[in-house]
Amino acid sequence: MQNTLALPPPAAVTPRLSPLEAWQKLLAHLLNRHYGLELSDTPFSDDTVIQEHIDRALSPMDAINYVVERYGLVRTDRTGFSITEQEPFLTPTDILLARHATGLSRVRFPAPATTA
Numbered sequence: 449m450q451n452t453l454a455l456p457p458p459a460a461v462t463p464r465l466s467p468l469e470a471w472q473k474l475l476a477h478l479l480n481r482h483y484g485l486e487l488s489d490t491p492f493s494d495d496t497v498i499q500e501h502i503d504r505a506l507s508p509m510d511a512i513n514y515v516v517e518r519y520g521l522v523r524t525d526r527t528g529f530s531i532t533e534q535e536p537f538l539t540p541t542d543i544l545l546a547r548h549a550t551g552l553s554r555v556r557f558p559a560p561a562t563t564a
Contacts, residue, residue, distance in 0.1 A: 470555045471498045474508050477550050478538060483516075484524040490515055507560040513537045 465473065475492050479485040491497045492511075501511045515521065516536050523536050540560065547553050 465552075465555070467502050468495060468498055470552055470557075471502060471508060473550050474543075474546055474552055474557070475512065477546050478508070478512055478542065481546070482523050482525045482538065482542065483521050485521075505558045507543075507558045509538050509540065509543050509560045 472487065472492075472495075475490075475498070476487045479487060479490060479492075487493055492515075501508075516538070521536055523534070526534060543557075543560075547555070547557075
């Protein structure tokens, strides 16, 4: 008699996101969670703006941090936030947690620019 292994049923295949769709998903999560904003509240509501960032190989973190600096955004996700004590900018940890929360852990995004 031959031993056979039963394979689990195939999981539902989710379509692969385009780079633009992956950026939109990540940016929407980050903006909502950390700044209380919708994607439509920012320049990122325009697909061409996101595509320009992708074409320039900019990271989502650098893109959002630029908007934070330009418009003086304040993070709303920190308890006891004081503008004199905490920076409003996203960190690599914020990006890592957002990628995990949105299911984008395996999607490759450009690395953030290093500050010297």
